[in-house]
Amino acid sequence: MNKYLYDVVIIGGGPAGLSTGIKLAQKGLKTLLIERGRFCGAKNLFGGVVYTSSIKEIVPEFPEVDPSPVERPVTEEGYFFLSKEGVVKILHTKKRADESFTALRAKFDAFLSEYALKKGIDLAPKTKVIDFIRNNGFIEGVIVDRPTSFEDPSPATIKAKVVVIAEGVNRLLTEKAGLVTKTFEPEEVVLAVKEVLQLPKGELEARFGLSNNQGLAVEIFGEITKGLPGTGFLYTNKTTISFGIGIFLKSLMDLNLKPYEILEYAKLHPYFRELFKGSETLEYGAHLIPEWGIKGLPKPYGNGVLVVGDAAGLVNPLFREGTNLAIYSGLMAAEAIFYAFEKGDFTERSLRRYEELFKDSFIYKDLVMLKDLKTFLLSNSHLFQVYPEMIYDICSLYFSAQGRYKRDVIREIFGIIKKKRGYWGILRDFVKIGRFLW
Amino acid sequence: MLNILVSIKQVPDTTNIRINPETGTLIREGIPSITNPYDVVALSLACELKQRYGGKITVITMGPPQAKASLREAVEFGADRIILLCDKKFAGADTLATSYTLAETIKFLQKDDPFDLLLFGKQAIDGDTAQVGPGVANRLNIPVITYVIKLQDIDLINKKIIVHRKIERGVEVLEASLPVLLTCEKELCATPFVPLEQVIKATKAEPEVFTAEGPVIFTREKLGLKGSPTQVKKVFTPELKKQGKIYNLEEVPLEKVIEEIIGVLKEKGLL
Ligand SMILES: Cc1cc2nc3c(=O)[nH]c(=O)nc-3n(C[C@H](O)[C@H](O)[C@H](O)COP(=O)(O)OP(=O)(O)OC[C@H]3O[C@@H](n4cnc5c(N)ncnc54)[C@H](O)[C@@H]3O)c2cc1C
Numbered sequence: 001m002n003k004y005l006y007d008v009v010i011i012g013g014g015p016a017g018l019s020t021g022i023k024l025a026q027k028g029l030k031t032l033l034i035e036r037g038r039f040c041g042a043k044n045l046f047g048g049v050v051y052t053s054s055i056k057e058i059v060p061e062f063p064e065v066d067p068s069p070v071e072r073p074v075t076e077e078g079y080f081f082l083s084k085e086g087v088v089k090i091l092h093t094k095k096r097a098d099e100s101f102t103a104l105r106a107k108f109d110a111f112l113s114e115y116a117l118k119k120g121i122d123l124a125p126k127t128k129v130i131d132f133i134r135n136n137g138f139i140e141g142v143i144v145d146r147p148t149s150f151e152d153p154s155p156a157t158i159k160a161k162v163v164v165i166a167e168g169v170n171r172l173l174t175e176k177a178g179l180v181t182k183t184f185e186p187e188e189v190v191l192a193v194k195e196v197l198q199l200p201k202g203e204l205e206a207r208f209g210l211s212n213n214q215g216l217a218v219e220i221f222g223e224i225t226k227g228l229p230g231t232g233f234l235y236t237n238k239t240t241i242s243f244g245i246g247i248f249l250k251s252l253m254d255l256n257l258k259p260y261e262i263l264e265y266a267k268l269h270p271y272f273r274e275l276f277k278g279s280e281t282l283e284y285g286a287h288l289i290p291e292w293g294i295k296g297l298p299k300p301y302g303n304g305v306l307v308v309g310d311a312a313g314l315v316n317p318l319f320r321e322g323t324n325l326a327i328y329s330g331l332m333a334a335e336a337i338f339y340a341f342e343k344g345d346f347t348e349r350s351l352r353r354y355e356e357l358f359k360d361s362f363i364y365k366d367l368v369m370l371k372d373l374k375t376f377l378l379s380n381s382h383l384f385q386v387y388p389e390m391i392y393d394i395c396s397l398y399f400s401a402q403g404r405y406k407r408d409v410i411r412e413i414f415g416i417i418k419k420k421r422g423y424w425g426i427l428r429d430f431v432k433i434g435r436f437l438w
Numbered sequence: 439m440l441n442i443l444v445s446i447k448q449v450p451d452t453t454n455i456r457i458n459p460e461t462g463t464l465i466r467e468g469i470p471s472i473t474n475p476y477d478v479v480a481l482s483l484a485c486e487l488k489q490r491y492g493g494k495i496t497v498i499t500m501g502p503p504q505a506k507a508s509l510r511e512a513v514e515f516g517a518d519r520i521i522l523l524c525d526k527k528f529a530g531a532d533t534l535a536t537s538y539t540l541a542e543t544i545k546f547l548q549k550d551d552p553f554d555l556l557l558f559g560k561q562a563i564d565g566d567t568a569q570v571g572p573g574v575a576n577r578l579n580i581p582v583i584t585y586v587i588k589l590q591d592i593d594l595i596n597k598k599i600i601v602h603r604k605i606e607r608g609v610e611v612l613e614a615s616l617p618v619l620l621t622c623e624k625e626l627c628a629t630p631f632v633p634l635e636q637v638i639k640a641t642k643a644e645p646e647v648f649t650a651e652g653p654v655i656f657t658r659e660k661l662g663l664k665g666s667p668t669q670v671k672k673v674f675t676p677e678l679k680k681q682g683k684i685y686n687l688e689e690v691p692l693e694k695v696i697e698e699i700i701g702v703l704k705e706k707g708l709l
Pocket of ligand 1: 044046048049051127166173194308309310311314320322324
């Protein structure tokens with residue numbers, strides 16, 4: 001008999017795996033979650049802004065929790081358009097401060113894993129899943145890199161009725177399970193790099209005009225990515241700033257650019273140089289974001305197996321959704337698993353339930369809507385180049401129009417538009433964007 | 439069967455440490471904590487010995503509540519009992535107060551079942567004093583062997599142990615009777631790749647917490663800051679003295695050494 005017997009084994013302790021685990025444990029299923037990092041969150045990275053409603057689905061008492069993973073509530077949110085010389089900001093003060101909050105991965109995932117442990121799951125950190133136990137086209141468990149016991153040095157095998165793959169963007173096991181046929185191409189992933197910057201005490205509040213329980217979250221376009229398709233981001237934490245960029249891997253490879261060079265370059269921009277003066281880099285990291293779109297999604301279920309979160313390609317880059325989608329997919333997976341246990345059938349036939357739930361959800365609809373996003377962005381890279389510069393130049397003229405005949409100013413503004421993109425160009429862009437989103 | 443005690447400490451990961459240039463003190467904020475690497479060697483040895491001879495491992499640490507993480511890690515190595523000494527009254531202890539607190543705790547723990555082997559790291563990487571192990575041994579009135587690099591043999595019947603100890607120029611081979619306290623060097627034992635069941639067990643392990651009030655009875659004046667006569671005057675980075683090279687002629691042929699010396703002298707323009 002096998003030493004390790006579980007109802008469900010989950011591979012990966014990110015938000016997707018942990019929320020699956022929490023839900024399963026609540027219903028009393030014997031669950032083991034395996035995470036290769038020193039602890040959950042140790043090997044990971046995100047912006048990150050997290051949406052409260054999704055957390056409440058798994059931790060109903062949130063945000064009344066101690067210790068809390070919240071850095072700051074997001075009270076101001078918007079966009080920066082960065083030109084070579086300066087920035088135009090669009091910020092809005094949010095109606096509700098409790099909708100979303102900033103968090104740091106190491107603390108956030110650790111919080112969820114503590115919670116999951118309390119709910120009764122078994123957790124195996126520092127352990128890597130290397131393969132599956134297979135039987136007649138069925139996945140019946142996993143094999144890990146650790147020994148079985150002090151007496152038996154052979155790799156431990158863990159039997160389970162269902163295996164949930166929550167391995168994140170590097171979908172190696174999803175591939176091994178035969179649920180996706182090819183690895184991804186450079187144009188199908190965004191490479192994100194991020195730094196956590198510490199400002200001198202009190203400076204964060206002073207420089208961003210925030211009080212202690214206010215926070216800022218902005219996406220940055222234009223010069224921040226050197227005009228390449230992608231965005232930058234800046235989120236305020238308790239005493240630090242998360243600052244990073246995400247660019248299609250393909251653009252980076254085509255131009256032979258190193259992402260951290262672009263980030264360093266961005267920090268030298270006059271606006272950010274001033275904003276980050278006297279800061280110290282506490283952390284630095286890089287991570288991929290899947291942008292497979294609806295066509296590149298793996299089959300999310302098989303005999304004895306489900307795929308959730310980033311591994312299943314569930315990210316909406318336009319609306320900065322990833323963590324919440326990971327959580328929702330975990331919930332749907334849990335529901336499908338309950339269904340399978342009710343039926344006592346762990347074949348595709350009952351686990352297909354997961355895909356049905358998924359196809360009914362807004363996540364799927366969004367993915368359908370944005371199905372050509374990467375092609376759209378990569379073939380319209382001028383949007384990232386032309387517009388931020390243009391917007392900045394127009395604002396510069398407009399806001400220094402004093403003491404001049406205003407018709408001349410307006411004429412000059414139209415001159416800029418004509419030169420940078422042309423009226424027809426702009427019209428075409430609008431139609432294109434409109435069509436894409438419709 | 440061996441009854442083993444391991445004493446460990448949670449320390450800031452000094453590979454990440456920064457010094458505040460203005461005050462000259464360590465910036466501890468935001469620095470991840472790890473188990474003192476030499477204590478990990480002690481745990482590894484305990485783990486290996488338990489597999490070989492059977493027995494029991496008790497692990498103690500004194501520290502803040504976060505130090506529980508290090509005790510959980512100890513469970514991965516097969517610890518059977520884990521104890522956290524945690525109390526504001528223990529805080530601010532120097533090596534004197536620490537040795538006292540640990541020694542009293544060990545006396546309490548071994549009342550019915552005396553330890554055969556007490557394992558400490560050679561030093562903690564955040565203080566580098568290397569005094570606590572010997573201090574505890576002294577209070578327990580047992581032999582201590584510091585800087586152990588190899589455990590050659592344990593004779594459970596005659597209660598004897600043979601170990602190799604690092605000294606400045608070479609190695610001492612020592613025999614001692616059990617119980618004995620060893621402080622461990624890196625070379626003593628490799629970290630084992632612990633099995634899955636221990637890792638799972640560790641995440642759920644809850645240490646027993648001992649405070650200044652009990653169950654061990656302490657003399658209040660000897661605890662924590664009160665019991666610590668050491669005062670830190672200044673923290674600074676010592677300048678590295680120029681180091682000579684030492685060749686062991688049993689390992690390196692004389693001709694080669696002479697050649698090297700001539701080479702160095704020529705390089706310095708002295709020859
Ligand atoms: C820079 C950046 C910024 C982001 N910002 C945001 C944001 O602001 N808001 C938002 O909602 N989303 C954001 N995202 C996206 C979000 O982080 C992801 O969508 C989310 O983390 C996906 O969760 P997951 O659990 O599917 O995968 P992951 O979080 O990637 O977790 C996968 C886990 O599996 C483990 N693992 C992998 N393989 C194995 C194996 N073989 N054995 C054991 N363990 C394994 C990994 O160590 C990892 O912990 C951002 C992403 C990046 C990179």
